[in-house]
Amino acid sequence: MPKLKTLWRKLTGYSLFFPLTCLAIVLIINLIKTPTFFHISINNGVLYGFIIDILNRSSELIILAVGMTLVVAGSGGTDISVGAVSAVAGAVTIFSLVGSMSSDIYRIPYGLAILLGLLGGMACGAFNGFLVAKLRIQPMVATLILFTAGRGIAQVITQGFILYVRKEQFKYLGNFIPGIPVPTPIFVAILVVAVTLLVLKKTALGLYIQTVGINAKSARLVGLNATLIIFLVYTFSGLCAGIAGMIITSRVYSIDANNAGLNMELDAILAVAIGGNSLGGGKFSLAGSIIGAITIQALTTSLYAMKVTADQLPVYKAIVVIFIVMLQSAELKRMLHSMLNKHSIRKAGRKVA
């Protein structure tokens, strides 16, 4: 019995325990309700199955969540402009490729257009970073500007039209590269995560971000340039939004300024929270956020698979999210703990008597 208890304590002490449990619960419910859920086959030369769908569709969210995690950790605030910024980046890329008319002819090389789109995303991020780091505007307010104005900017670029790129090659990034059975977005997500982890672990940047997030003033006192670090995390978040924008537009080979990345910022913040990260800044776990992002997509896909009707969809989502967030609440854990303790004390008391 005590052995089990220590094991339990050890497990729950592990920071990824709760995020992983949540994901596992969602998947296990699926296994019961939809037995074919884990079935993966090769269809038409590519991997095919619900699990592949989840990984594929969660790629953009993972990328956004990576940027969001660093923003949350470094500044203790959230970047609510990422959805709109991904629309801007997508608009820049497609506009520079085909101009203001749907077409199948590239005006400039594909690589250059992607680069321009990413630069667009970074520029938006840098603008946010400038407002937050230099002008000390509250993150939510500062990023609210692009949250509302971003789609307007994207619309000005596309002149209010949905622009299509009718070229097979453009679809590769968001779908499949011929001959490779794994969806391309998964590779992109892995690449972004790997590069970010490498930079955070191999340099002291991860530690710096945490330090600034815990206490920017003392970080400054020990000689860290807090302003620069906060500026950098927002710029990075803009870059991530740009990369996500590339995938989003490639999936539907078009840019729809009003709908590209719509409400993604909320999912990204939720992913960070489900991942067990404190939204107050400081210590962070990139892995947690990634698991959080996959959980959110797993939830959506499983609700489709379980044939939940469209009007009930948001209700189920809300219930699961409330459950997950409550599961991780420190206060709730403490309450449960003290209840358990009382119970065992009473038990022990009875034994003594």
Next chain:
Amino acid sequence: MKALKRALALLLASILCISFWGCSKPAEETTKETKKETTKETQKEPAKDESQAKTEENAKDDLIVVGYAQVGAESDWRTANTVSFQTTFVEENGYKLIFDDAQQKQENQIKAIRNFIQQEVDYIVLAPVVETGWETVLGEAKEAGIPVILSDRMIDVTDDSLYVAWVGGNFIKEGNDCVDWLAGYLKEQGRENEQINIVTLQGTIGSSAQVGRTKGVEEKLSEHPNWTMLDRQTGEFTQSKGQEVMESFLKSYDDIDVVIAENDNMAFGAIDAIKAAGLDPGEDIIIIGFDAVHAAFEAMIAGDMNCSVECNPLHGPRVAEIIQKLERGETVDKIQYVDEGVFPAETAAELIATRTY
């Protein structure tokens, strides 16, 4: 003759305007005199005189000012709708259009309507984002004496004097047409007695187009006992969501015969998902879309899509007709449907050139 009178009035008004700019009294008097003379000469009805006096006050223009609060530019259909208004309400036709893009937010539309009231426009055209919550702002428009014409979507208000007319498509009829076409098509192929499995990609839940089309399909479905509606799920009228939901449908059901997508954009997403699953859209699975946008004709010519039921976005001319009637003081019908057709793939190639949207 009428046109001549009108041109003369316009000319006089512009002369007047110029003289006002010059601010020299003698000139003003002379023009006034000439004006009086010409009025006596050319027309005798007092009503016309009055309207001329009004033009005099308004200085330059006797243009009818129309404020259009548009939803946004979420689809090709919406863009065509916008263009229809922009090409109808031009100065050559005697209109001035103030256009507002609400980016799918009701609060933006309410703001736009208040701006229109402040600018004292003659007519307000509203394509509401949602059905509810319009009482206050339309009450303000009514108080200001500005008639409101609704385009595309209906609103849910207790007092229907808040708008003078509604122009739009008959979504229920579109749903009926869709099923009728499918029945005819299956009969042609000799499949009328086969078991047919259908899935539906619904629009944004609660929007008039979604409610009407779902209902229209439902109504007619009971006539075909051998058809089964396997599943319905919302694709929120967007291509990417349509694709995502279709991917899921294809994994949940082995034998889908028909996809009904409640707009063309979701149909495009479904086509991509079906192709990715190694099936041939248009052949293995029958695909029906709604709206009949230009890109849908391209998809039909490519053989990926079987049919699109039109939802005519060209509301501009019909709204102009209503405004002209109101200007003449006539009454107008409250509900006005625009003409809509069904376009099967066979007709796509010859019709695509004639499509303006």
